[in-house]
Amino acid sequence: MDSYRNSDPRPPIMQGSPPKLVPPKLDWDRGPWNRWAFQNIREVLPTVEVWRGNGHRRRFERVEVDLDDLPVVDSTGSATTLAGLLDETYTDGFLVLKDGKIAYERYFNGMDERSLHLSQSMAKSVTGSVFGILAGRGLIDPAKPVTSYLPELGETAWAGASVQQVLDMTTGVRFSEEYTNPYSEIGQVDVASGWKPVPPCSDPAFQWPAHMFELILRLKDRVRPHGEAFEYRSIETDVLAFIMERVTGKRLAQLVSEELWQKLGADESACFSVDGAGYALAEGGFNATLRDYGRFGQLILDNGGGVVPADWIEATRNGRHGPGFNPSLPEGSYRNQFWIEDPRSRALMCRGVFGQLIHIGWDNRMVVVKLSTYPDFANIAYSVATLKAVHAIAAALG
Template sequence: MSSYRNSENVPPIMQGSPPAIPVPKAAWDMPPWNRWAFQHVREIVPTVEVWRGEGPVRQLPRAEVDLDSLAVSDSAGNPATLSGLLDESYTDGFIVLKEGKIAYERYFNGMTERTPHLSQSVAKSVTGTVFGILAGRGIVDPKKLVTDYIPELATTGWNGATVQHVLDMTTGVRFSEAYTDPYSDIGQVDVACGWKPVPSGTDPSFRWPRHVFELIQRLTGTTRPHGAAFEYRSIETDVLAFVMERATGKRLAQLVSEELWQKIGAEESAFFTVDSAGYALADGGFNATLRDYARFGQTILEDGAGIVPADWIAETRNGTHGPNFSTSMPEGSYRNQFWIEDPRSRALMCRGVFGQLIHIDWDTRMVTVKLSTWPEFTSVAYSVATLKAVHAIADALA
């Protein structure tokens, strides 16, 4: 079955009781199943709550502008409207905050204001932010060695790496991020984190990791000296989370709740997926509502709003830029688990596969969040078109 856009006929996936077309456990995050599953993760895998607490909700005043017909470019570079691009790029939710006010908000594919949506690697930026909060209080130190916190990793590729190397994904650890290879390291993460069963038809003698920390301990190789170069590897964020858990004696979900989610005025509790050892997947298992992702972005835009140290955010916006950093972001950079769009705006971005994005721009005082269910892990065309649309929105709201 092929995937479907919001403007197309929706197949009866998980409709009825029992459902007419149930989502397969081995492929729930792949198209077309992801179009349903990313809003129903708790019905598929184990999760743990990130409590919002009992404090007041941060209100988001409305100053709405109808941008549906705004002129943008589609993924092929042809003229289009914003509503057309949102449809083309399999959007589930899209929101724009300008000066902390909702300028534009749209929901599709059955999503509502209260629907939690899987963020994929946006979770990395959430985790990195909490590390920054802890670092500001001296609980963790990015200059220390990873093994100062987790001595067991002295026999792994992280031996000799600092925590800052992990934050910036510049360790030399050998790790394959080949999403379509079930035997790749990231493919093994799918099994270790509890997202997927052992793939059918694989070598019965292969020893699949039982949980994420077991997989980390198996990664003994390196490809370069620590600090020599950036290479995107999801497992770095999981190592970072274990550093935080060792330093505090608290689980990641509790840390995110106490240090971040309860303080930003989140409207709903969030949640992480968890593995068989109870570990919350820092590299991609975070789920929250569209508006709460926007509240998180607004907190960063307000230089931490007294929650995140302002100097940590300032440091995060200073990375080593291109040239040819990536196909979709040639002048980009990466720092403290955030992407930096270019050296001029130094706008921060949280990005996840299948089209998740939080874009935070100090020049325009704008936060944009896009939650999607693309039919492929990554798409340069959709990424470029979305960034161009964000800039067109900024011009329209200037």
């Protein structure tokens, strides 16, 4: 069954009792099933709460601007409107904060203000921000070797790597992000994290990892000297999370709750998916509401708001840039688990497969959140058109 855009008829996935269209366990994250599953992860996977606490909710003022008809370009470079682009790119929720106020907010595909939506790799930036808090407190020194905190990794490819190299994804650890190959390391993450069962036709002699730390301990091959080059590898974020858990004696979901979620004034508790050992998947298992992702982006835009150290955010905005850094970010960079758009704006971006984005721009004091369910893991044309739309919105709002 093909995926559907918001302007198309909506198939009755998980409707009725019992429902007739149930996402298959091997393909729940692919279209069209992800259009339901990304908003209902607690019905798909085991999860752990990231409690919002009993404190304040940060209320947004609203200074709304109707941007539906804003001229932008679509994925082919042809003229369209913002509303048209949001439909083309399988959008579930879209939020624009200007000077900390809601300028534009739209929900699609059954999503509403209380719906939790899977972040995919935007979770890395959430994890990295809490890491920055702990580093600012002196609990972790990024200059130290990884093995200072996780001595077990001395028998892995991380031996000799610094924590900062893990933060910036510049270690030399061999890890393939080939999403469509079940035997690639990211394919093994699907099984180790509990996201997917062992593929039914896989080699019976292949030993699938039972949980994420077991997978980490298996990674013994190095493809280059540590620090030589950036290569995007999701497993680096999980190494950071295990360091955080080891030095604090707390699980990741508790750390994110206490250090971040209770302090940014979230509307709703968030959640992480967990593996068979109860580990919250730092690299991509975080779920939150559209506005709460906006609150997180605004906290970063406010230079940490007294929660994340301002010098950590300033350091995060400085990285080694292109050329040819990434197909959709040719002048980009990566630092401390955030993407940097270019060396001029130094705008930070949280990005995840299937079209997840938080864009944080200091030049225009603007945060844009886009939650999506592309049919495929990545679509460079959609990502480029979305970034151009962000710039068009910034120009329109001044």
